[in-house]
Amino acid sequence: MSMTRVRPSIDAPIERVCSRAYTVPTDRPESDGTLSWGATTIVTARVAGAGLEGIGWTYGDRAVATLIEDTLGEVLADRNPLDVQGAWAAMVSALRNNGRPGLSSMAVSAVDVALWDLKARLLELPLAHLLGRYHEGVPVYGSGGFTSYTDAELSDQLAGWAAEGIPRVKMKVGREPERDPERVRAARAAIGPDEQLFVDANGAYSRKQALRLASAFAEYGVSWFEEPVSSDDLEGLRLIRDRAPVQMDVAAGEYGYELPYFERMLASGAVDVLQADVTRCGGITDLLRVDALCRARSMPLSLHCSPTIHAAAGTALETLVHMEYFHDHVRIENMLFDGVPHPRAGALHPALGRPGLGVPHPVEGILCPQLERPGLGVELRVADAERFAVSPGA
Numbered sequence: 001m002s003m004t005r006v007r008p009s010i011d012a013p014i015e016r017v018c019s020r021a022y023t024v025p026t027d028r029p030e031s032d033g034t035l036s037w038g039a040t041t042i043v044t045a046r047v048a049g050a051g052l053e054g055i056g057w058t059y060g061d062r063a064v065a066t067l068i069e070d071t072l073g074e075v076l077a078d079r080n081p082l083d084v085q086g087a088w089a090a091m092v093s094a095l096r097n098n099g100r101p102g103l104s105s106m107a108v109s110a111v112d113v114a115l116w117d118l119k120a121r122l123l124e125l126p127l128a129h130l131l132g133r134y135h136e137g138v139p140v141y142g143s144g145g146f147t148s149y150t151d152a153e154l155s156d157q158l159a160g161w162a163a164e165g166i167p168r169v170k171m172k173v174g175r176e177p178e179r180d181p182e183r184v185r186a187a188r189a190a191i192g193p194d195e196q197l198f199v200d201a202n203g204a205y206s207r208k209q210a211l212r213l214a215s216a217f218a219e220y221g222v223s224w225f226e227e228p229v230s231s232d233d234l235e236g237l238r239l240i241r242d243r244a245p246v247q248m249d250v251a252a253g254e255y256g257y258e259l260p261y262f263e264r265m266l267a268s269g270a271v272d273v274l275q276a277d278v279t280r281c282g283g284i285t286d287l288l289r290v291d292a293l294c295r296a297r298s299m300p301l302s303l304h305c306s307p308t309i310h311a312a313a314g315t316a317l318e319t320l321v322h323m324e325y326f327h328d329h330v331r332i333e334n335m336l337f338d339g340v341p342h343p344r345a346g347a348l349h350p351a352l353g354r355p356g357l358g359v360p361h362p363v364e365g366i367l368c369p370q371l372e373r374p375g376l377g378v379e380l381r382v383a384d385a386e387r388f389a390v391s392p393g394a
C-alpha cells in the first residue's frame with residue numbers, strides 16, 4: 001500500500017489571469033533629481049488555479065495591465081502552476097516583439113511573483129521557505145527624503161526612521177545641486193553621527209559635478225552614492241567609483257529589466273553594490289539569477305523598493321545586503337494589502353507561526369518575511385483598492 005498522500009489539486013491547470021491598475025496620490029508632492037510625481041500606479045497580477053489565487057505586482061503604467069491580461073493570460077492558460085520557470089520562459093518569448101525591457105518586463109515580473117505566490121499557496125508553504133533562506137530577514141534602509149521636501153520635512157522623515165531603529169536612511173539629491181551639501185548637512189544633523197546616510201541622485205549630475213559633490217557629501221559621512229550620473233553611463237559610474245572617497249559605495253541597477261543589463265553593469269566595474277528590483281527585472285525567477293551573477297563576482301546586492309515582495313524573496317539571495325524601505329511603496333502596500341510586514345527594531349519577537357517554521361530572533365532594522373501564512377502572506381483589500389482603480393477589468 002502506498003504511503004504517498006495524493007494532492008490532486010496541485011496538478012490543476014491555471015484557470016485565470018487578471019490584472020488591475022490602481023493610481024494612489026502621494027501624501028505630499030514628491031520629486032527626485034530627475035522626476036516629479038503626485039501619484040504612483042501599482043499594477044496587480046492575480047493568477048488562479050486549483051481553487052487558489054496568487055498575487056504579484058509592479059509599479060508602472062496601467063498599460064502593463066493590458067499586457068498581463070491579454071498577452072500573458074493567453075500564454076498561461078492551462079499551464080501547470082507549479083512549473084514557474086517554464087511559464088516564465090513562455091511569457092518572455094510571447095513578448096519578443098514588444099521589446100523585453102520596460103513595460104513588458106514589468107508585466108512578466110508581476111505575473112512571475114503571482115505564480116511563485118500561487119505555487120507556495122498550493123504547497124501550503126510561506127514563499128520564503130519555498131525559495132529557501134540564506135537569511136532570517138532582510139535589513140532595510142529608510143528611503144524618501146524627496147527633493148520636494150523642506151529641510152524640516154526631510155529631517156523629520158529621516159530622524160523618524162532612525163528613531164524606529166532603522167540604522168540607515170537615504171535621501172534624494174540632484175534637483176538643486178548647489179543646495180545639496182546644505183540639505184545633506186541638515187539630514188546628518190537630524191539623524192546624529194551613528195546612522196548610515198545614503199544619497200541618490202537618480203542620474204542628475206554630470207561626471208565632474210558628481211565627483212565634486214562626492215567630496216562635499218563625504219564631510220557628512222555619506223557612505224552610499226546612488227546613480228551619481230545616469231546609470232546608462234557605465235564609464236561615468238566607473239570613474240566616480242574609482243575616484244570617490246573610499247568609504248562611499250557607488251550603486252546602480254534599479255532600471256535593470258533583463259539579465260544582460262546586470263551582466264554589463266558588473267562587467268564594466270561600474271558599481272560597488274548592484275541594485276535590482278524584483279518588479280522590473282523579470283520577477284523572482286530572474287532575481288535569483290541576478291544573485292548568481294553577483295555571487296560569481298563577489299558583489300553585494302541591494303533590493304530596490306517594493307518592500308513586501310522583497311521581504312519574502314530577499315532572504316533567498318545569498319549576496320543580499322539590504323533593501324530599500326521606500327516611503328511611497330510602504331504607504332501604498334499598507335493601504336492596499338493585509339499582512340504587510342513591518343520592520344521591528346531591537347526587539348525579540350515571538351515564534352512566527354507553525355512550530356518549526358520560525359524561531360525568535362533579535363531584530364534591528366530588519367524586515368522579516370511572512371512565515372505564518374503561505375505565499376507572500378498578503379491579501380489585497382479589494383474594496384479599499386477599488387477607489388484607486390484606473391483600468392477596467394476584474
Ligand SMILES: [Mg+2]
Pocket residue numbers: 200202226227254
Ligand atoms: Mg534610486
